[in-house]
Amino acid sequence: MNCGLLNAEKEPVPLKSVEVELEVRDHVATVVSTLNYENKEDKPLEAVFVFPLPGDAAVCHFSAKIGQTEIVAEVKEKQKAREEYDDALSSGQQAFLLEESDQSPDIFSLSVGSLRPGESASIRLEYVTELAVQADEGLRFCLPAVLNPRYQPRGSEDVCIQVTSVPASLVPYSLSFSARVSSPRPVSKVESNCPLDALQYLNTEQTQATVKLAAGHKFDRDVELLIYYKDAHQPTAVVEAGQASAKPGSLMGDPVVMLSLYPEFPQAVMSSVASCGEFVFLLDRSGSMDGSRIKSARETLLLLLKSLPMGCYFNIYSFGSCHENIFPKSVEYSQKTMEEALKKKIEEMGADLGGTEILEPLKHIYSQPCIPSQPRQLFVFTDGEVGNTKEVINLVRKNSGSHRCFSFGIGEGASSALINGLAKEGGGHAQFITDTDRMQPKVMQSLRFALQPAVMDISVKWDLPKGVSVTALSPPITALFQGQRSLVYAQLTGQSSEAAEGCVTVKYSLAGHPSQNQLHFSLKPAEDTGRLPVHRLAARTLIGSLEIEERESRGEQEEGVKKKVVELSVQSGVSSAFTAFIAVNKGDGEVLQGPLVVRNVPTPRMMACCMPMPQYRKSFSPVVQFSDAGMEDFHVLQSSRCSLDVSESCLPKQPPRDPLLQLVSLQKASGCWVLDPALAAALGKTTREVEKPKPASVNQEVWGTILALIWLHGFKMDAQEEWELLAMKAVSWLRAQNAPCVTECVEAGNALLGCNMQKDALGI
Missing domain, CATH: 3.40.50.410 (von Willebrand factor, type A domain)
Structure with a gap:
């Protein structure tokens, strides 16, 4: 009988627990994951654990601890690392291999080789990543706790790594997660899709805080954090000092600057979409x-x-x-x-x-x-x-x-x-x-x-003190959006005084108008954390550009670019498509007894997918049946054909659960609403109630459109970002009508709907 940790196939699984520590400094996240393994079998094991990471993450540290012995992995060319791993296993040595998937840069596999019976190993994995800005200005961090088998297109080679996928309740390892957040600006709140313990502030300025995942988290979802700062949209520059042990003039030896740019476009251009x-x-x-x-x-x-x-x-x-x-x-x-x-x-x-x-x-x-x-x-x-x-x-x-x-x-x-x-x-x-x-x-x-109009002719100009030169590490900026962050990494070579300042100017053309944004910054390096996150992210950015160049080149040029990637990856300690982390415990070299048994560590499947799964989760075709309720929003569309003399029975029998969508579904392409029984129902009124207060000189479209705008502003301001564009279209349509009695209409509409909206607030 098998003993130890079991998966759905009753095979022992050596992964006991995963501990994750997150450190967020402004919008850069450093993630340290510790994976604890234990072999409870009577045979030596090789464990294979496949897991996702953010696609642009820079994996920068990998080590293993067996007993009191710690082995720090090195980055080597991928094929050499694989050969070294195989050689170590065949000679009875313990080895650990971490490599990126050839097909997708966000999938990694960790091979834990020659884990002896009764032995424990602790694997430490560290990566840094940039946090993306969301629609509500929160910074999003996601710890992917779910890895479903990827769909492989027909006709392609079967390169998918096979992973056991089991319901969350059967995943035999636990997760603990904690985060520390710091920023020049106060941390206003931290939210999550998973239960959190209360946010703890570490200083009176509230610029530092910690938060933990509540105990008992199940692997039924990714862990998503949304971090909110006050006045987040401020352009910033962080200068990070180079590594003392690295050669001056190299990427790791020189200071690196990370610019966070938030372009502000002229209001005159932005007001006309x-x-x-x-x-x-x-x-x-x-x-x-x-x-x-x-x-x-x-x-x-x-x-x-x-x-x-x-x-x-x-x-x-x-x-x-x-x-x-x-x-x-x-x-x-x-x-x-x-x-x-x-x-x-x-x-x-x-x-x-x-x-x-x-x-x-x-x-x-x-x-x-x-x-x-x-x-x-x-x-x-x-x-x-x-x-x-x-x-x-x-x-x-x-x-x-x-x-x-x-x-x-x-x-x-x-x-x-x-x-x-x-x-x-x-x-x-x-x-x-x-x-x-x-x-x-x-x-x-x-x-x-x-x-927004496409931003054209984007250029970045640097103005630095004499004796300091700059080398761009990011690809040229190709897109700028109002209020959205653009990141630029650059290497600074040469000497300057600590009080020296630099300036960067971003120039571009917007709707035919030349514009620019400027940022002055200090060249004094930020406090040294020892982890060099800015250097690692800059290296990952440059590696990504070189990997693209390699895919588009041929022959000797292709090999030359690949060589550059490997050299940069080894120098910076950051993983790439052509390198892998390899750690070998040379120890006593004692030859292991018995065959090496391979165990694939199962990954969790979402609770919604607890049905038996095919080889590729997305290759099945269930028959989908829609109830009337499922199509309710579109029934309203059909009812809008009814004219005013049609009885109320023409209205949909099952009005939509979401009144906003009900109203939106009735808007015409031009932007107007027509006064009919469907619109009356969407406003919560009868046809007679909406028809009676209409000023005599106003047509039904103008009256219906003003009522819809009053209702949106009066009852759905919390969802304004959803209807703002269609309301702008409605206002443009109204202005083009040159309709009489607009003020009278707004007053009558307020009285009907129980609102108090001013004409200016509606934009008309």
């Missing part, structure tokens, strides 16, 4: 999108379509094992095309297309010629688990000159490498939406970005 563009929406309809995810995606498409400007073009694609598109090619946005998309197509969308073949629909979209004077904006919605991440990102990069790409990772386990990579290479913006989040606010923020 674009009225053109080709908006292409690409929606994941694979099996794992079933339930609340696909329903939320349909509601979000409704909001997006209502918020588009007249005169633009649009199309909607969906994909699974195959792909579909609503129109053969993008069509001009009008009441007719909007209704056709909503009524005939979106309401039928279910999570019923099987696997996740995202590459082919992208190829089809890029094969379509761009429409003159209509800049293409691509929105990609996916729960983001594919095995060919690098291939997908390469395709987006090759087509980056023809479009901007905005990506949305939906639900637990979405690949940060895929979601961030799509946006970064497509010059757009990435958002992550957990199953407890509302999708709409984040998507509408990205639509606002897409409607």
Whole structure:
């Protein structure tokens, strides 16, 4: 009978516990994970643990402790590291190997070799990563506790690492998690999708705080932290001193500066959103999108379509094992095309297309010629688990000159490498939406970005003291958005006094107007933490650029770039696609008795997926049936055809649970609302109640639109970011009507709805 820790297959599992310590300094996170193993079998074990990390993380330390002996791993060329690992095992030595997946930069495998019977080992893994800014200005940290098998496209080689996936209740190892947050600005709050102990401030200024995950956390979700600072959107520069032991003039030996830029665009330009563009929406309809995810995606498409400007073009694609598109090619946005998309197509969308073949629909979209004077904006919605991440990102990069790409990772386990990579290479913006989040606010923020004029001719100019030179480590900035952070890393070579200052100027053209933002900063290095997080992130950024260059080069040039990556990776101690961490305990070299048994450590499966799983989680095609309640938002659309002389029985029998979506669904493409029984119901009134106070000289569209605007401002200000764009469209429509008695209408509408909104507050 097997003993020890068991997985679902009754095999012993040597991983006992995972301890995670997070240190956040402003927007840079250092994560230290300790994995504790114990072999309770009577045979020597090799344990393989596969786990995700953020796609842009810089893994910078790996060590193992056996008893009182600690072995610190070295970074070596990947093939050499593998050979050294195999040689160590065959000679009876303990060895540990950590390497990045060849297919996706956010998947790592840890091999713990020759763990003797009864022996314990403690593995310490450290990485640094940048925290992304969310729609509500929070900084997002995610500890992926879920790794589902990645969907492998048909026809590709089976390169997926096979991992046992079990329900959370059966995962035989525990997690403890604590975080320390510090910033020049006060920490206003820390939120999480998991229960937390109370936030503890460490000083009276509230610039330092600690927080812990509450005891008893189950592995049924990623651990997500949202960190909020007061006055977060301030441009900053951090200068980090070089490593004393490194050679001056090298990346690790020189100071490195990290600039956080928050461009502020002229208000005159920002007040007029674009009225053109080709908006292409690409929606994941694979099996794992079933339930609340696909329903939320349909509601979000409704909001997006209502918020588009007249005169633009649009199309909607969906994909699974195959792909579909609503129109053969993008069509001009009008009441007719909007209704056709909503009524005939979106309401039928279910999570019923099987696997996740995202590459082919992208190829089809890029094969379509761009429409003159209509800049293409691509929105990609996916729960983001594919095995060919690098291939997908390469395709987006090759087509980056023809479009901007905005990506949305939906639900637990979405690949940060895929979601961030799509946006970064497509010059757009990435958002992550957990199953407890509302999708709409984040998507509408990205639509606002897409409607901003494209920033052109971006350049960065440095002004430094005499004797100090600068080497850019980041790729050129290709996209800037109002209020969104852009990071720039640079190496500073030469000597300067501690009191010296530098200046960086970002110049660009916005809607044909030249603009610039400037930041002055001190060259005095920040307090030394010993971890060199800025250097590590700068090295990872440069390594990423070189890896792209290697994929696009051939022959000797390809080998030359690969050699540069390996040299930089070894010098900085940061992992890459061509290197691995290797640690060997040379110890006594005693030959092990008996065969080495391989154990794959199971990873948790979300509770929603506790059904027996196929080899690839997303390759099954469940039959999806929609109840009337599931399509309620679109029934309202159909009822809006009724005229005023139709009885109240024409109204939907099951009004939507969400009154906001009910009202939004009734808006016309032009921006107006028509006074009819459906609108009356959405406002919580009868037809007679809304018709009676209408001034005689005002038509039904003007009256209906003013009532809708009053209701939005009066009852839904907490969701303003969701309806703001469609309200702007409604205001533009009203102004174009030159309607009489607008003030009288607002007063009458306030009286009807029980509000007290001023005309100016409505924007009319």
